[in-house]
Amino acid sequence: MRVADNLNAALHGVLGDDPRAYLLGEDILDPYGGAFKITRGLSGRFPGRVLGTPISENAITGLATGLALAGDTAIVEIMFADFVALAFDQIYNCASKSVTMFGSRLPMRLVVRCPSGGGRGYGPTHSQSPMKHFIGMPGLALYEMSPLHDNRAVFAEMLERAQPCLFFEDKVLYTRRMYDVPSPFRWEADGGVARVWLDERPDCVIVAPGGMVPRALEAMRSLLLESEISCALVVPSRLYPFTAEVPAARAVVVAEESTAGGTWGSEVAQVLHRRLWGSLRRPVTQVSSRDSVIPAAAHLERDVIVDADDIRRAVKEALRD
Numbered sequence: 001m002r003v004a005d006n007l008n009a010a011l012h013g014v015l016g017d018d019p020r021a022y023l024l025g026e027d028i029l030d031p032y033g034g035a036f037k038i039t040r041g042l043s044g045r046f047p048g049r050v051l052g053t054p055i056s057e058n059a060i061t062g063l064a065t066g067l068a069l070a071g072d073t074a075i076v077e078i079m080f081a082d083f084v085a086l087a088f089d090q091i092y093n094c095a096s097k098s099v100t101m102f103g104s105r106l107p108m109r110l111v112v113r114c115p116s117g118g119g120r121g122y123g124p125t126h127s128q129s130p131m132k133h134f135i136g137m138p139g140l141a142l143y144e145m146s147p148l149h150d151n152r153a154v155f156a157e158m159l160e161r162a163q164p165c166l167f168f169e170d171k172v173l174y175t176r177r178m179y180d181v182p183s184p185f186r187w188e189a190d191g192g193v194a195r196v197w198l199d200e201r202p203d204c205v206i207v208a209p210g211g212m213v214p215r216a217l218e219a220m221r222s223l224l225l226e227s228e229i230s231c232a233l234v235v236p237s238r239l240y241p242f243t244a245e246v247p248a249a250r251a252v253v254v255a256e257e258s259t260a261g262g263t264w265g266s267e268v269a270q271v272l273h274r275r276l277w278g279s280l281r282r283p284v285t286q287v288s289s290r291d292s293v294i295p296a297a298a299h300l301e302r303d304v305i306v307d308a309d310d311i312r313r314a315v316k317e318a319l320r321d
Helices: 003-017 057-069 081-098 151-161 210-227 264-275 298-304 308-318
Strands: 021-025 050-052 073-077 109-116 141-144 165-170 186-190 193-197 204-207 231-236 238-240 251-259 285-289
Touching: 003 021, 003 073, 003 151, 021 057, 057 073, 057 081, 057 109, 081 109, 081 165, 109 151, 141 151, 151 165, 165 210, 204 210, 204 308, 210 231, 210 251, 210 308, 238 264, 251 264, 251 308, 264 285, 285 308
Parallel strands: 021 050, 021 073, 073 109, 109 165, 141 165, 204 231, 204 251, 251 285
Antiparallel strands: 141 238, 186 193, 193 231
8 A cells, every 4th residue: 555545544534433523625625636636535425524725724724723622623734834834823823722721621633734845846845844843832743654654543643632733744655655664674663653673782773754764764774785784763653742762772863854953853862862871872863954945956856855875874974983
C-alpha cells in the first residue's frame, strides 16, 4: 500500500466511525479529490460532512475550531503547509487556547493537515517545512506522517488527545510504499515511535521525522555497507512534545528538512543532550536544509534540501575521533 492510500483509508475510517466528524478544505470534493488525491471518494461516501471551502485558510480553520468547540470532530486540509501561516491567528490565539481558557478543560478534536516539504519542484512558497513556527505552543501538539506508522492509529491518537493537532505530511511520501525497510535492517512501531536497527548497541542513532525516513534509511545502508557503521533510526509520529526513548550510543544525529534556527531538531537536540550526556562523545549533531529559499529547478532544489549524503556525512563527522 502506498502512503497516500493508507492516509485515505484512515480518513475514511475516521468519518465512518464518527458521525460528528467533518472534513474541510479547498478542492477536496470528488471527482478532484484534493491536490494530492488524498480525499478521493470521501465526499461521495459522506455527503454533507466533506465540505469544499473558499480559498481562505483563516476562515477554514476558524470554522473547524468552531465545530470542535461545539463537540464535533473537525479535520482541515491546508493545500500546502506554507499557507498554514494564513491560519496562524486561529491556531495560536483561538484553537490552542480554547482547550484550557474557559475554567475547565474543554475537549478540542481538531486536526489540521499540512502537506509539507520540497522535492517536487513547487518552488519557494509551496515547498517549505514550517514545523518550527509552532513548537512550544501551549495546547497544541505536532505530528508528522511516516511510512512506518499506520495513519489510522496516528489519527486515533490525535483525536484521543482531544486538543488541536497539526499533522504534517511530507509530499514526497505520498507515492512511497508503507513499511519499506531495506535488508538487513529490522523495524518495529510501538507507542507512536518507530525504530529501525541492526545491532542492539549501534554506533550512532539518527532521530528524524517521518518525511526523512527514506533518506535516513538510504544513508544507514550506505554507512553499513561502505564503512561498517551501524546506525539505528528513531521516528516519532508525535514531534512535539517529544518524549520518544532513544537508545544510548556514541553519537546522535537529528535530521530534519526545516532550515536551522529554533527548529524541532534544536528542541530534540537539547532534550537528548541532557538525557544521554553520559554516553555521548560529543554534542548532538543537527542536519538541516540550507539557509535558502527552495528553488523550483530540480538541480538547485537538490542542493538546498537535506538528502541522504548530508545525513551520511553528519554521522561520519559525529563519530570522528
